[in-house]
Amino acid sequence: MIAAAQIASLIGWLVLALAAVGTLYWAFATWVLARFLQQEKPAAARFDAVTLLKPLYGSEPQLEANLASFLRQTHQGPLQMVCGVQRADDPAADVVRALQARHPQARIDLVVDPARHGANAKVGNLINMMARAEHDVVVLSDSDIAVEPNYLAQVLAALERPGIGAVTCLYHGRGDGGFWSRLASAGPSYQFVVGLVFGKVMGLAEPCMGSTIALRRSTLQAIGGFEAFxxxxxxDHAIGAAVRAQGLGIAIPPLLLAHASAEQTLTQVWRQELRWAATIRALAPAGYAGSLIGFPLALAMLGSLFHPLPCLYLAAGAFAVRLSTKRVVDRHAGASTAPWWLLPLRDALSLSVFVASYFVRVVDWRGTRLRMEDDGQTVSPAENFSS
Structure with a gap:
């Protein structure tokens, strides 16, 4: 019979091996990311008629500034922004009215419509908003996204490429709510974007994200409109899959948008990230399981409980690689998402969320509790939140 000490030793060596493989993977993935972002180049201003869709729910620390960044574009064509809420007393509506007052030259429409069309309230909001959309090119983006003035030029140039049906965008994190929001924002900056670009470049993934989904109205109609989702x-993932089913590709221009995090407590961070993780696990179970090697620093720290000396050496190597990731992202983002000393805590949190995601059936989306159905991709309202 194998003694408990031997089992512990074997587990330790397994964790050590995963951390070693993860460190090598992370070094290569960081190099791939750096090469991808170096492709960025100025795009000429465009004259396309564009409708920006901004589904809103509640106020956020810099909501007006985020929305205003979409109005300060080098774009030369007609530009309409449609903002939608589902309650007349939603504080986001007051933010939109303030935006209208500060930008009287801009076309900003506010839609207030309580009609529900399914379990996904954001999609229901989009369905209501589409009645006011006037232009051929539709660009959907989440309320917590901020962009630079060359954003539309780059997105529209990518959408014009042959065989492209939609455009989505990478993003880095920005903490707007203090310590916990900075910890949360380090995830998109120093983990998510690296794995996403690696998967895209290596042909392992075809992401489509709520940071931006730009497509022509004819493409949206061909996939069944927002009603289909x-x-x-x-x-966002389902829209991308539907576009690809039409024989069209999804382009990702080499720029980083800003994704604002406003979480003020660990509980808020945990629930948000658990929803993301459970969703990704349901969509791509094999790839998600393989992403375990994406936490080399946390694995090395865990392995030090079994084999302290070799794991500490490996942890130092993993930490050096993670610092190189931080330098690459911060350079292209133009700002530091979080201090270097948060990286071990960030990686430990990510590993904890990864493990917990295998035990989740109910997720929280901005206060709405949704139960994941058997396919893990569709949802229905849930009576109680439970993780």
């Missing part, structure tokens, strides 16, 4: 949990 009213009960889908990962609506």
């Amino acid at each position: 009213a009960d889908v949990l990962a609506d």
